[in-house]
Amino acid sequence: MLQLxxxxxxxxxxxxxLDRMDIERERGITIKSQAVRxxxxxxxxxxxxNMIDTPGHVDFTYEVSRSLAACEGxxxxxxxxxxxxxxxLANLYLAxxxxxxxxPVLNKIDLPxxxxxxxAEELAxxxxxxxxxxxxxxxxxxxGVAELLDRIVRTVPNPVGDPDxxxxxxxxxxxxxxxxxxxxxxxxxDGSLKPREQIQMMSTRAVHELLxxxxxxxxxxxxxxxxxxxxxxxxxxxxxxRQSKVGDTVTTKAKSATEPLKGYAEPKPMVFSGIYPIxxxxxxxxxxxxxxxxxxxxxxxxxxxxxxxxxxxFRCGFLGLLHLEIITERLEREFxxxxxxxxxxxxxxxxxxDGGQLTVTNPSEFPEGKIKDVSEPIVKATILSPKxxxxxxxxxxxxxRGTMIDMQYLGEDRVQxxxxxxxxxxxxxxxxxxxxKTQGYASLDYEESGYRSGDLVKVDLLxxxxxxxxxxxxxHRDKAYAHGTKIASKLRELIPRQQxxxxxxxxxxxxxxxxxxxxxxxxxxxAKCYGGDITRKRKLLEKQKEGKKRMKMVGRVEVPQEAxxxxxxxxxxxxxxxxx
Amino acid sequence: MPSTLPVGLKWPEDNRIPxxxxxxxxxxxxxxxxxxxxRCGYCDxxxxxxxxxxxxxxxxFDAHLCKxxxxxxxxxxxxxxxxxxxxxxxxxxxTPSLFTPAQFKNVLDALGSEFGFVQEVEITTExxxxxxxxxxxxxLWALGVNRLSMGVQSFDSDVLKVLDRSHSKDHVAxxxxxxxxxxxxxSIDLIYGAPGESLESWRNSVERALELGTDHISxxxxxxxxxTKLERLVRSGKLPAVxxxxxxxxxxxxxxxxxxxxxxxxxxxxxGKPSRHNSAYWASQDWWGYGPGAHSHLAGNRFWxxxxxxxYQSAIATGLAVTGREELTHxxxxxxxxxxxxRTSTGVPRSLVRQLDxxxxxxxxxxxxxxxxxxxxxxxxxxxxxxxxxxxVLDFLS
Numbered sequence: 001m002l003q004l005x006x007x008x009x010x011x012x013x014x015x016x017x018l019d020r021m022d023i024e025r026e027r028g029i030t031i032k033s034q035a036v037r038x039x040x041x042x043x044x045x046x047x048x049x050n051m052i053d054t055p056g057h058v059d060f061t062y063e064v065s066r067s068l069a070a071c072e073g074x075x076x077x078x079x080x081x082x083x084x085x086x087x088x089l090a091n092l093y094l095a096x097x098x099x100x101x102x103x104p105v106l107n108k109i110d111l112p113x114x115x116x117x118x119x120a121e122e123l124a125x126x127x128x129x130x131x132x133x134x135x136x137x138x139x140x141x142x143x144g145v146a147e148l149l150d151r152i153v154r155t156v157p158n159p160v161g162d163p164d165x166x167x168x169x170x171x172x173x174x175x176x177x178x179x180x181x182x183x184x185x186x187x188x189x190d191g192s193l194k195p196r197e198q199i200q201m202m203s204t205r206a207v208h209e210l211l212x213x214x215x216x217x218x219x220x221x222x223x224x225x226x227x228x229x230x231x232x233x234x235x236x237x238x239x240x241x242r243q244s245k246v247g248d249t250v251t252t253k254a255k256s257a258t259e260p261l262k263g264y265a266e267p268k269p270m271v272f273s274g275i276y277p278i279x280x281x282x283x284x285x286x287x288x289x290x291x292x293x294x295x296x297x298x299x300x301x302x303x304x305x306x307x308x309x310x311x312x313x314f315r316c317g318f319l320g321l322l323h324l325e326i327i328t329e330r331l332e333r334e335f336x337x338x339x340x341x342x343x344x345x346x347x348x349x350x351x352x353x354d355g356g357q358l359t360v361t362n363p364s365e366f367p368e369g370k371i372k373d374v375s376e377p378i379v380k381a382t383i384l385s386p387k388x389x390x391x392x393x394x395x396x397x398x399x400x401r402g403t404m405i406d407m408q409y410l411g412e413d414r415v416q417x418x419x420x421x422x423x424x425x426x427x428x429x430x431x432x433x434x435x436x437k438t439q440g441y442a443s444l445d446y447e448e449s450g451y452r453s454g455d456l457v458k459v460d461l462l463x464x465x466x467x468x469x470x471x472x473x474x475x476h477r478d479k480a481y482a483h484g485t486k487i488a489s490k491l492r493e494l495i496p497r498q499q500x501x502x503x504x505x506x507x508x509x510x511x512x513x514x515x516x517x518x519x520x521x522x523x524x525x526x527a528k529c530y531g532g533d534i535t536r537k538r539k540l541l542e543k544q545k546e547g548k549k550r551m552k553m554v555g556r557v558e559v560p561q562e563a564x565x566x567x568x569x570x571x572x573x574x575x576x577x578x579x580x
Numbered sequence: 581m582p583s584t585l586p587v588g589l590k591w592p593e594d595n596r597i598p599x600x601x602x603x604x605x606x607x608x609x610x611x612x613x614x615x616x617x618x619r620c621g622y623c624d625x626x627x628x629x630x631x632x633x634x635x636x637x638x639x640x641f642d643a644h645l646c647k648x649x650x651x652x653x654x655x656x657x658x659x660x661x662x663x664x665x666x667x668x669x670x671x672x673x674x675t676p677s678l679f680t681p682a683q684f685k686n687v688l689d690a691l692g693s694e695f696g697f698v699q700e701v702e703i704t705t706e707x708x709x710x711x712x713x714x715x716x717x718x719x720l721w722a723l724g725v726n727r728l729s730m731g732v733q734s735f736d737s738d739v740l741k742v743l744d745r746s747h748s749k750d751h752v753a754x755x756x757x758x759x760x761x762x763x764x765x766x767s768i769d770l771i772y773g774a775p776g777e778s779l780e781s782w783r784n785s786v787e788r789a790l791e792l793g794t795d796h797i798s799x800x801x802x803x804x805x806x807x808t809k810l811e812r813l814v815r816s817g818k819l820p821a822v823x824x825x826x827x828x829x830x831x832x833x834x835x836x837x838x839x840x841x842x843x844x845x846x847x848x849x850x851x852g853k854p855s856r857h858n859s860a861y862w863a864s865q866d867w868w869g870y871g872p873g874a875h876s877h878l879a880g881n882r883f884w885x886x887x888x889x890x891x892y893q894s895a896i897a898t899g900l901a902v903t904g905r906e907e908l909t910h911x912x913x914x915x916x917x918x919x920x921x922x923r924t925s926t927g928v929p930r931s932l933v934r935q936l937d938x939x940x941x942x943x944x945x946x947x948x949x950x951x952x953x954x955x956x957x958x959x960x961x962x963x964x965x966x967x968x969x970x971x972x973v974l975d976f977l978s
Contacts, residue, residue, distance in 0.1 A: 499949065499971055522828035524971040527800040527849050529923060531610055531861050532875035535882050535906065538916055541974060548978040 001051070004145050005038040007217050018053045018218060023329055030055040031326055033067045033173060035185055035231050037215045042153045049152060050187075050215075050231035052172075056087050059320035062267035062299050065094050066246065069264065070172045070187035070231065073101035073156030075148070076123075080106040080114035080136065083414070084122055085443030086384045092126065101156050102127060103135065105148060110138040122411050159229025166257035167191030169226070169250040176292040180235055183220075184244045187231050189261060191252070194225040198253035199236070202260040206243055207253050208236035246298045267299035269317025270377070270448070271427050272361040273324055274305060274342040274470065275331070276313030278550060278561060282337055283312045289335035290314060293327060300327060305362065309470045309554045310340060315362055318344075321427050338550055340564045342470045346424045349375040349451055364469035366458040368509075374474075375451040377423040380405065383434070385442035387415045392437045400425035401454075401476060420449060424474070459484050459513070461491065462505040466555045470564060484514040494563040497521035502557050588904035591883070595900075596659045600880030600907060605866040607664040608857060609691055611645060612871030613673040614889050617711065621744035621813070622774075624805035626873035626887055627674040637889055642683040644896045645870050646690040651900055652868045653694040661878070664866075665696040668857035671705040671725075677712045681719030687870075688723055697724075702856045704729055706769075710747035714758045727765045727855070729798075730756065735788040736781045739774045742819065743802075744809070756792045765853065767796035772834070773827040774802050775810075775819035782830045783837070790841045796852035797843060799834050801827045828967055835963060846925040848966055862920040864913070872901070880908045911936070919973050927960030938976040946972055 002008040002017055018034040019025050034053045039046055052067040054060075068074060074095040078084055095102055104123045106116045120131035135151060137144030173185040186193075193199065197210045212235040214222040226232045238244060247263035277286050294300050301317040318324040321344060328341045343363075350358040353370035360366050381402075383393055390407070397404070397419045405418040421430075426446065434442050459480050461471035471491075475483045484506025491504050495518055506514040529537055551558040615638045616627045630636055657663070669691060671684070688703070704727035705720060717728070732752050734740050740747070752768075759766050768789045772782050789797055804811050804822055813819040835845065843851040847862065860867060868876045872892035875884040883905035886892045895901035908916070914936050921928035933943060943959065946952040951965030951972060961969055 499951075499968060499975075519825075521968065521971065522825050523801075523831065523967045525848055525923075525967055525969045527803060529848070529861075529920065530858060531867060531869055531877070532873065532884065534861065534877075534916065534920065535875065535884070538912065538919065541915070541919060541977065544974050545978045548974065 001038060001145055001149065002036070002218060004142065004149065005040055005049075007036075007038055021330070023326060023333070029057065031060065031063075032175075033063055034218075035173075035216050035233075037217045037231065038149075040149045040153055042150055047153050048230075049149075050229075052231070054091075056091065057320075057322055059318075059323040061090060061094070062264070062319065064091055066172045066264050068094050068098045068100060070170060071098075071100060072159060073103065073152065075103045075105055075152070076127075077105050077107045078119060078123060080109045080116045080119055081111045082441075083115070083119045084126070084384065084410075086382050086445035087443060089126075089382065089384070090445045103148070103151055103155060104129075104133065105135045105137055107137055107139055109136045109143065110141050118411075122414070125411070161188070161190045161228035163191065163228045165190040166255045167193060167250070167252045168257045168261055169193060170261050171244060171246050171248045171250060174244040174246060174295055176295050181237050181239045182235070182244045182295065184234050184236075184250075185231070186226070186234060186250055188226050188228055190228065190257070191255075192225055192227045193234065193250070193252070195222070199234070200251050200253045200256060201243065201245070202249040202251055202257070203245060204243070204248075208238055208243070211235050211237050244295065264298075267319060268448075269299065269301050269319065270423060271318045271320055271324060271344045271346060272315055273318065273344045274307060274310065274313050274362065275302070275316050275328065276307065276310040276340045276342075276470075278338040278340060278552060280311050285335065286314065286331070286337055286339070289331050289337060290316070292335075293330060297327070299323070307342070307364070307469050309468045310342070310552060313340075317361070321431075338561065340470070340552060340561050342564055343473055344427055345474065346377050346422075346427060348456070348474060351375075360474070363458055363472040363474050366472070366474060373453050374456040376454050376456060378420055378449045378452045379423050379426065379446040380449040381419045381421050381426065381444060381446040383417045383419070383442055383444050384410070385415055385417070385438055387413045389438040389442060390415055390417065393417060393434065393442060396430075396433055396437060397421060400430060421446075422452075422454065422476075423448075457508050459487070460507045461487060462503075462507060463491075463495075463554055463557050463559075464502055465505070467507075468554050480508050481513050484508070488514040488516040491563060492516040492518055495557065495559055498557060500556070588883070588906045591900060591902040591905060594658075595655050597655065597878060597881045597883070597905075598659050599661065599878065601910075601913070603879065605864075605879065606667040606860060607695070608860045608865060608867035609666050609669045609695075610857075610867055610869040610874055611669065611671045611676075611687055612869065612874040613641075613671060613676040613679055614872045615641075615673065615678045616675045617678070618744070618746065619809075621742070621809040622771075622802060622804070624808050625674065628889060633889060637893070638678060641889070641893075642679070642686045644893050645687050647896050648870045648901065649687070649690040649694055651896075652870070655900070656868075656878075659878075661866075663695075665698045666691055666701060667698050667865075668702040668860060669697075669704070670857040671703075673706055675708050675711055676705045677707040677716060681716065681723065684720055684725065685723050688725075702727055704767075704855065704857055706731060708747065709751045709755055710745075712755055714755070717755070717759050717762055717764070721762045721764065726763070727767070728759045729767045729769060729855075730759075731769045732789065733769065733771045734774065734777070734781075735785040736777065739777050739781060739785070742774045742776060742810075743771065753792060756794065760794075765796065766792075766794040767798060767852070767855070768792060768794050770797065770799045770834075771802050772799060772830045773822050775814065775822065779826065779829060779833065783833060786834050786837045790837065790843075794852070796850070796855065797838060798850050799831070799838075800849050801831065831967060832963075835966075844925075845966070848923045848969060859924075862924050864917060864920065880913055882906050882908065915977060918976065922959075922961055922969050922973055925960060927955060927958040929958050931957075933959065933976070936977065942976055946975075 003013055016025055019030055024031050036051050038049050040049055054064045054067045076092055104127055106119055109116050116136045120134040123134050124131040135144055135148050137148055168190045169186040169188045171184055171186055175183050177183050193213055195210055195213050198207055199210050200207050212222050213226055214220055215232040249260040251257040277283055290302050299319050302314040305315040306312055328339055331337050332339055345363050348360040350360055351373040352367055353372050385393055400421055402419040402421040408416045410416050431444055434444055455477045456474050457477050457480050458472055458474050460467050488504045488506045497518055501520045502518040504516040505512050550561050614627050616629055618629055703725045705725055706729045708731050733743055733745055756766055770789055804814055814821055838851040845851050846854045866878050872889045873885055873887040883902045885901040886895055886903045892901045917932055918928055950962055952959050953962050
């Protein structure tokens with residue numbers, strides 16, 4: 001589309017043009033929505049189309065939801081080789097809830113494995129309508145793209161809004177740019193905005209001067225203003241990230257609107273993890289970095305916490321494990337921090353014997369005394385898969401304490417399974433397991449479904465007899481032994497041999513359930529160190545000194561950063577995939 | 581150590597590298613002979629076979645070394661160093677015994693006429709049993725060479741095969757006898773930890789080496805260096821990986837046997853009457869390294885030559901062959917002193933540890949663990965500590 005509408009020429013074009021973060025391009029996924037304006041001529045009239053490219057992964061549902069709320073129509077892109085995935089259903093549902101005009105499109109029809117006819121049938125069943133209404137395109141060859149643009153112009157309604165009413169614009173995204181300060185993305189609903197105007201944020205009543213306003217096409221281009229229906233950006237020179245809240249309504253100071261637009265639902269974090277700087281001196285930098293990321297990612301929540309092993313850090317809430325991974329990676333890359341993320345945990349509700357209630361987001365806060373009840377969050381999971389894998393998937397769900405709700409055939413060979421599962425069982429490696437056991441064919445979506453009591457215990461890890469709070473986790477009693485053994489043996493592999501023996505123990509309460517030993521290192525000395533070796537040896541020493549900075553001292557034991565994450569993640573690398 | 585040379589500063593255009601401190605140092609010469617008949621499977625040293633060099637460069641190579649010697653004398657005097665006689669010379673390689681006595685003579689004459697030698701000069705050459713003869717030893721003795729470092733590596737034929745060494749183990753004793761009869765100080769080089777070598781095989785090699793009655797033995801643990809044939813064989817599983825725990829046992833066994841034989845330990849891998857040349861490295865004395873890839877140190881300046889004999893040869897035709905250089909900061913010098921000094925039986929002065937701001941608790945912990953001890957004003961590694969010197973130094977400096 002970018003090429004066909006002429007806003008990006010062939011020379012500038014590259015794959016995933018709008019995915020601006022390195023991390024998105026490396027992983028082939030979209031994390032941040034990107035707005036772009038494109039011109040298109042139909043029947044002699046030129047139209048301006050404002051498009052938003054959104055993520056597809058279940059962790060980023062809120063990001064999709066916000067973008068959809070800013071639109072009149074949605075292009076539902078389905079991979080013609082893979083078919084409908086569980087996330088497709090989730091995003092389709094959101095689009096329908098927003099009363100959007102939906103244009104079903106099958107992409108990647110150039111792939112040899114593409115089955116456009118089959119999936120067009122499935123899509124038609126879902127949305128209603130004829131399989132023929134489903135457009136077939138290839139982003140790679142450009143086939144069908146012009147027809148898609150025509151279709152958008154014909155079927156998506158024009159924006160409705162009152163150009164003469166007091167100005168109201170919805171903030172659907174904002175990002176921090178180190179040169180320009182906060183860049184806020186807006187969708188104009190009523191009225192208009194012009195440069196140099198005084199604008200007001202309706203929630204805080206804060207007034208700023210509009211330094212620049214413009215559209216993205218696909219790079220930022222300043223304009224003389226924005227009117228009804230337009231999507232663009234504004235810059236006020238504000239540096240404080242909290243001044244530009246996603247979901248807020250922008251109006252003008254001169255002619256203030258009285259009613260703000262309906263904001264967005266605040267996303268609720270599902271997974272918590274402690275984030276600590278390896279170098280304690282980086283704590284203020286970590287706080288600044290979190291403040292900045294929070295600006296463009298309303299779903300990120302955090303509050304200060306202290307760990308015996310790790311010092312000062314933040315307990316952060318995430319939408320899911322991919323979200324956690326992305327945020328920690330962005331903190332390290334974009335803010336040049338070295339971090340440790342503790343094993344992810346869900347939120348438990350604990351009732352003590354004395355009737356006291358406790359919400360536990362950090363396993364180390366799990367009470368030691370008598371406990372009457374522990375409740376854990378439950379989700380309703382929807383899994384779509386070819387029918388051949390049903391047995392495997394049922395086995396997997398069973399082993400994760402799942403209860404089947406129902407099973408339904410979607411077509412000849414596609415099945416939808418619905419399960420109730422404890423959230424804690426799916427946040428770590430469920431998705432990776434599901435993918436690998438079904439050769440990548442199965443897809444997953446889930447929604448919260450309340451709390452339920454479970455027989456849950458806290459498993460502690462001890463290094464040299466000292467409990468390391470950062471390694472504690474809450475698991476089902478039946479799995480405590482297997483879990484303790486697995487973590488202890490993983491730590492034995494991940495912690496380098498030290499000058500003394502390091503016993504590793506896993507314990508439930510005072511009972512030791514697993515034990516491993518890291519043997520003392522016997523030999524660590526360079527055999528030959530003569531004239532020519534000295535410079536190299538010193539350079540190596542300097543490098544090793546840097547490496548030591550990435551180690552965390554837990555008591556006398558040096559624990560590498562990776563151990564804190566790897567100890568509790570799955571065996572397979574849990575890298576995200578593009579799921580659209 | 582990996583053989584890649586570090587990147588560094590350029591050689592100054594005025595050819596001057598003034599001293600970076602006022603410490604008085606002795607002056608030494610290292611001469612690199614970059615030739616071998618065949619490359620051994622474990623070796624990543626800067627050496628070449630005649631096949632690799634596309635023809636014979638060896639016969640005329642002494643002339644290039646002599647040019648470098650003359651130029652080095654000029655740099656030293658222009659940079660303001662006092663005139664110093666050479667305390668020790670060391671011919672290393674490669675295989676120095678592939679040079680003829682006449683070539684040795686040219687190099688030694690050049691060193692003698694540019695610098696002169698101290699009265700008690702120690703002149704060592706490395707030699708491989710397979711390319712050394714009694715005549716060769718006589719020829720060198722006549723030139724003043726008085727120390728022989730013999731690359732024996734092992735007395736186990738299986739181990740020699742794994743190491744790709746072509747000499748027969750029975751070849752060594754007559755050569756050692758000939759050398760000792762002439763008056764050489766003789767050192768035997770051993771390597772332990774070759775894939776497949778048992779503790780018993782190693783014990784046998786040590787005992788056979790001791791039977792030769794030499795004044796000095798070096799014992800090095802084999803390092804599987806990246807890019808060597810040995811590394812490929814280990815990686816592909818054709819040879820077992822080196823077992824560092826077993827190596828630790830081998831080191832301890834050797835220590836015990838050398839002690840019993842009266843060879844006293846003085847550096848991580850060295851026992852017996854100390855090599856004055858090598859000791860100069862560990863005490864950060866001054867030396868010029870001549871030949872391809874050789875490293876030099878002059879009062880805090882470290883620099884090194886082009887690695888390949890062909891590029892070295894063409895550079896030397898018009899000037900020096902230095903390709904990289906660094907000027908050590910004061911704290912880098914101190915760190916080097918710790919890194920090198922702790923390897924030796926002299927150890928390091930406590931004042932050095934204080935100057936480096938090492939946490940006293942760390943030193944105390946090493947003493948408590950039995951890895952360090954006091955010797956007067958110095959701290960020295962214990963027998964147990966010798967095996968973990970690098971870990972200790974890293975711990976102290978971080």
